[in-house]
Amino acid sequence: MTKPDISIVICTHKRPDMLKDALSSLIRQETDGEFTYEVLVVFSSCPIEQELIDELQQQTDAPLRAVMQTRPGQVAARNLGLDEAHGEWIANFDDDQIAEPYWLKELWKTAVEHQCECVGGALQLHFPDGCDRELTPKMQRMLGATVPWDTVRPYTDQQGPGSGNQMLHRRVFEKLGKYDESFTLRGYDTDMYRRIRMAGFKSWFNPRALGYHVTPSSRLEDQYFKETSLHNGWSFSRRDQLERGSLKTLLIAAARAAQSALLIWPGLLVSRISGGSSDNIDRPIQLWRNEGYIRCTLHALSPKMFPQRRFFDRYEFRPEVRMAKLAKASVVTEPVTTQA
Incomplete structure (x- = not known):
């Protein structure tokens, strides 16, 4: 089989309901014939997740693969996804998110038009019914919302893409190495972006590459x-x-x-x-x-x-x-x- 242009890597750990919604949105991405993609799931030996993946494989023409996580930790899972992915581009997504059908197409368009190795999109918060807590901009950012930019523009030293809505060319990892696993849970994507900036790679943001971050009440x-x-x-x-x-x-x-x-x-x-x-x-x-x-x-x-x-x-x-x-x-x- 010909290698895809893009590998969407999604890491999950025993959240099958969220995973189902995320994968359902990823296997229906629009390409307009401009690129090909696969979906790679890194999961932690949960039988329900494996059954879900097997079920969805029967419902899509998009290649959907799964690999079992061998070492604990989110960052280790990200790095395993890098090793197992077949695409020239790695598009990271989270299992508690839902992508618009044009999400990947917009990332691809930005990468091609601006000849950049790093591109990110927007994430909006999706709250449960009955949520009435007022959230300041700082609280919204902590829940995963991206900067409220409304135009395609380059990222800055202070603002970069998070790992939940980001696409990187393999050249980035070939030059900089993988994600630093000493960060264990948070900050590994910020550290990678720091290295990307220092290495001189170009990074662009596209607000139309849109996803929704599912925010359960426990996170409020x-x-x-x-x-x-x-x-x-x-x-x-x-x-x-x-x-x-x-x-x-x-x-x-x-x-x-x-x-x-x-x-x-x-x-x-x-x-x-x-x-x-x-x-x-x-x-x-x-x-x-x-x-x-x-x-x-x-x-x-x-x-x-x-x-x-x-x-x-x-x-x-x-x-x-x-x-x-x-x-x-x-x-x-x-x-x-x-x-x-």
Whole structure:
């Protein structure tokens, strides 16, 4: 079989309902005869997922393949997808997203017209019925929404594509290597974009390459924002260590500590005393990010002095802990019935 132009790589772990919706949108992508594509699913030995993939293979002419994940962690799954993909281009997608039929076509068009090796699209949030929480722009970005640009334009140093809606040419990985698995959960795509910018590859954004990020009610709770913020702070620290070095990262951590103590905490206290909206948690988000940054900077500086095992395990910084927790949460129990 002739190799496809594009491999859509989607990684999943025991979310068959979400996976079905995502794959149903991917196997019906429009090509207008301009390119060919395949869909590659990296899954974690879940029989339901395998059955779903087998079922969908009978419903589409688009090549749909599956490969079982061999090592824990989302980033390891991404890298396995790179190894197994057949296309010259790798289009990353997430199992909790739904693509418009023209999504891939718009990514392809942008790559061809602008001769770039990296292209990304837009993601809008799809909320459950009855969602009434007011979300600030910062909270929306944490849930996966992309920057609100409405024109095709190049990315900047500060704004780049996320791994959920992104297409990269193989030349990128041949020159830069795979995703850095030391990021474990978040920040690996930001790190890759940092390397892409440093290497001089061109990157463009197309708002018409549109997908929808399914946002369950559990992600609208404060605890989700807290865990995500801590992970973001951790990834920011890892990125700065790689780009700026240990000393500058330590100075930044000290500045973040001062910011938390002198600016954010007093502002948060005044807001609560004055009866500010409890839905707006932008200040706590910044506090949690700073905490994650400081903790992980100290841990990198001296793991023996700052082991923080309980903190890392609690917030799933180790991929094996996250995989075990996800597996436990995915177990379905039979309802208990009583006889009259």
